[in-house]
Amino acid sequence: MCETCGCTVTASRVKEAATVEVLSRLLDANDRAAAHNRAHFDAYGVLALNLMSSPGAGKTSLLEATIEAVKDEFRIAVIEGDLETDNDARRIRARGVPVVQITTGSACHLDAHMVHDALHAMPLAGLDVLFIENVGNLVCPASFDLGQHRRITLLSMTEGDDKPAKYPVIFRTAELVLLTKMDLAPFMDDFDPERAEQAVRALANAAPVIAVSARKAMNLEKWLDWLRGEIAAVRARRGDGRIPLGHHHDHSSTMAR
Amino acid sequence: MHELAICQALIAEVENIARPRGAWVKEIYVAIGPLSGIEPQLLAAAYPLACAGTSADGARLAIERTELRLRCRRCGAESTAEPNRLLCGACGDWQTDLLSGDEMMLLRVELEVPEATFEVPHV
Numbered sequence: 001m002c003e004t005c006g007c008t009v010t011a012s013r014v015k016e017a018a019t020v021e022v023l024s025r026l027l028d029a030n031d032r033a034a035a036h037n038r039a040h041f042d043a044y045g046v047l048a049l050n051l052m053s054s055p056g057a058g059k060t061s062l063l064e065a066t067i068e069a070v071k072d073e074f075r076i077a078v079i080e081g082d083l084e085t086d087n088d089a090r091r092i093r094a095r096g097v098p099v100v101q102i103t104t105g106s107a108c109h110l111d112a113h114m115v116h117d118a119l120h121a122m123p124l125a126g127l128d129v130l131f132i133e134n135v136g137n138l139v140c141p142a143s144f145d146l147g148q149h150r151r152i153t154l155l156s157m158t159e160g161d162d163k164p165a166k167y168p169v170i171f172r173t174a175e176l177v178l179l180t181k182m183d184l185a186p187f188m189d190d191f192d193p194e195r196a197e198q199a200v201r202a203l204a205n206a207a208p209v210i211a212v213s214a215r216k217a218m219n220l221e222k223w224l225d226w227l228r229g230e231i232a233a234v235r236a237r238r239g240d241g242r243i244p245l246g247h248h249h250d251h252s253s254t255m256a257r
Numbered sequence: 258m259h260e261l262a263i264c265q266a267l268i269a270e271v272e273n274i275a276r277p278r279g280a281w282v283k284e285i286y287v288a289i290g291p292l293s294g295i296e297p298q299l300l301a302a303a304y305p306l307a308c309a310g311t312s313a314d315g316a317r318l319a320i321e322r323t324e325l326r327l328r329c330r331r332c333g334a335e336s337t338a339e340p341n342r343l344l345c346g347a348c349g350d351w352q353t354d355l356l357s358g359d360e361m362m363l364l365r366v367e368l369e370v371p372e373a374t375f376e377v378p379h380v
Binding site: 204 | 258263267270274280283287292293295344351352353354355361362363364366368370371372
């Protein structure tokens with residue numbers, strides 16, 4: 001045995017090629033975390049909604065108007081995602097609703113792990129609906145399941161009615177499309193709600209398309225009826241199988257990053 | 258750009274496969290569809306950053322772009338389509354089901370596995 005040159009350590013290592021078939025989603029870890037979040041929501045019968053849109057489309061204004069309209073009817077909580085500041089969280093908190101801020105720094109989207117971390121600061125017991133306000137961005141949030149029950153994509157009248165054709169990924173999987181700032185419609189003669197809806201249908205998406213104005217509280221009833229229906233559906237699914245407060249299931253495998 | 262985050266998730270999955278085997282990664286095969294929300298060029302650009310210092314460092318990333326295919330619910334025809342016009346190629350109806358095109362899959366990994374270490378007599 002050679003004691004000096006180290007040849008036994010390196011030269012004799014036989015290498016073999018091996019192929020491992022995988023066939024898993026690239027975001028497998030995120031998907032597992034999302035399923036885990038969903039199990040939390042289901043256990044408490046809480047409807048979880050993922051709100052996505054470009055910056056400034058009116059996600060926070062919609063939440064403010066919604067809270068105002070149904071605060072006596074439902075118990076609401078909000079998770080706010082922003083790159084920086086807690087301005088939106090403060091707006092929501094001012095309405096007397098529990099809110100957890102996720103500051104993503106440079107990340108352009110929320111992922112299921114971030115939402116799970118936020119859930120540790122957000123008691124779900126007794127809630128009816130949890131709004132997750134995603135980072136304002138029509139591209140990146142589309143790829144990440146957060147464990148929500150429904151994805152809602154907002155499109156404001158100032159953005160143009162061809163946005164669904166320009167950002168097909170986020171509008172194709174939306175389960176509700178809200179056309180916001182409809183009070184501006186008289187000034188936006190190039191935005192045709194019909195065309196916006198057709199652009200959603202061209203993505204083979206049958207989701208309801210509802211035009212609202214949060215600021216002027218216009219046409220909110222249709223949106224609130226949709227919300228009531230979804231809350232009732234999640235509540236009905238819950239049955240009696242409530243998991244008691246706290247974490248009684250294993251986190252080690254699902255939450256590995 | 259979320260491709261870096263996706264690439265880091267990909268490398269984490271690959272490392273979970275390679276590390277227990279004590280293997281080095283030679284090639285990574287992924288399939289990306291036009292409706293996945295992933296831009297293959299950005300994924301390729303993010304890849305060297307994500308794999309640096311891992312057991313996949315230097316491994317080749319092979320990106321297979323899948324075709325967008327759909328089936329019409331009304332007439333049953335199968336056709337290709339553009340990502341923002343998922344209409345039936347035969348009858349033009351919008352009520353179609355996606356057959357392929359939203360994939361973001363890790364297909365397989367080619368590894369270099371050390372089989373055994375034994376001593377070679379010094380000559």
